[in-house]
Amino acid sequence: MTPTQRPLLAALLGLSLMTGKVGARAHNDLSEVSATSALPVAVSVAAPAMLLAGGAVLTVVSVQASATGTVWVLERASDGARVTLQFAGAAAGASLAASGAAVVVTAVSTGWLISTAGQAIAFVPNQIGVSLLYNERVTR
């Protein structure tokens, strides 16, 4: 890990992201309809800050299951700089990210959005974003 990676990692590792995924529901309602969501939310990230500045095009090097969830490794082709994203649960393993795929990182006010061909495949919340994301099913 480079020195530039540490502050970002430290900031994000401390965040208590309870949710592993958000969004993706179908509607046809007068009250509302919802399905289990499908957008993986990173619980931690290790990356040079410049890579997450927004607009970066990266390549998916690997998507692997870990003891606690799923780990993605993304790489910038020009200099080999890498981003490692960790996700809770298996949702991120069955996502649109596949080895060799090109993804775009977009910086937004609440974090970083990772997309491919206009489709959101993951979200990395910053400290503002993390307070907005939470998902708990109260009843069975």
Next chain:
Amino acid sequence: MKALWRTAAAWLLAAAALCAHAGRPCERQPLQAAQVERGMALALATERALDASGAEVVVLARAGQDLSQYGLNYSHLGFAYRDSVQGRTVWRVAHKLNHCGTAEAALYRQGLGDFFLDRPYRYEAAFIVLDRQLQSQLLPLLRDNQRLAQWHTPRYNMVAYPWSQTYQQSNQWAIETLAGAAEPAASNRRQAQAWLQLRGYEPTTLRLGPLTRLGARATSANIAFDDHPNDKCFSDRIETVTVDSVFAWLQRSGLGGATTTVR
């Protein structure tokens, strides 16, 4: 003439069937990047507006669908309340969600981001700050999963009749829970509904003709009409709990203040 009678008889049978049951499968598509950007931006703007309101509990609505043909602005509501996570103030939304077009629903506690990433039709939120006493009655309940579920019925019907306990749609759960918080004697759904009637809540009447009901029944597991009184159902008057009727009632009854809109 015989053909005419046959047609009339077929319509009557169809209408009778419509005041029975219904269903629809669910489509799942990945979120578009623009939907995530806009949903999270609306969540952040709403968080700031809620912080500025000074409230602890509000009724928060979103526009999940275009209901303008029914004269309605919003489709879904829940309670947003102030909470604390590791010393930081956060807003959580307690609301009821139908499972992907099935006939079942469950209660959820979500962040504002999750609430607005739900592919709204229009990126706009609206909230009403509740009366102070009502806020203090609701707040402990919203943090307590057991109490939150006290007025919850899993059987879901998007157009559930407001004065029946057979089904329950999302907005209906919210106002019955509000009633239960406000009136300790309203410990079950029937009593909560009685309190709502006593306090002057009036549902929206949707004019849904036989063709519309037939389409709904044929395609949706989460739409039923068998809980509606026959006289209303056969005269195409389907009463249900809508955001707009709840907002109007909260203001009319003094239980809530003005509507704040966030875009």
